[in-house]
Amino acid sequence: MDKVGIENLRLYVQGSNLFTISGLPDGIDPESPGVNNGYYPQQRTIMGGITLTF
Template sequence: TRANLSKWNYLNNDFMLQNNRYMRLKTLVVGYTLPQVWTRKVKLEKVRVYFSGNDLWEVSSIRDGFDPEMGAASNNSGYPFARTWSFGLNVTL
């Protein structure tokens, strides 16, 4: 079986090697300021709507949960990276 191939095998082999390619969207900030033509009609100086997020998306071929950003400390015993979202509205009177 596959588990027995790596057990007690001290010879050089590439059985346990895997392709560690990954792609991760770490930070995204998107905002839009409404045109002053619209905001002045309701007596506001500026209105801005925004979205901010961290660790939003990941594609990986890594099978065992190894996190390349944590390196050797990534042994599936720690906390996973935190995914956060923020929505906001900035209004200037």
């Protein structure tokens, strides 16, 4: 990294709502309209990035 002139390199990944744990029987989606009174399901979000210092 010294040849390129990079002083510091940081890679990161962040996730939100990656999986659901519920007490419902197998095969029943806890986010389906019949189970949660019609609420829109939460979105799965994965973000990543790079921080460089020269």
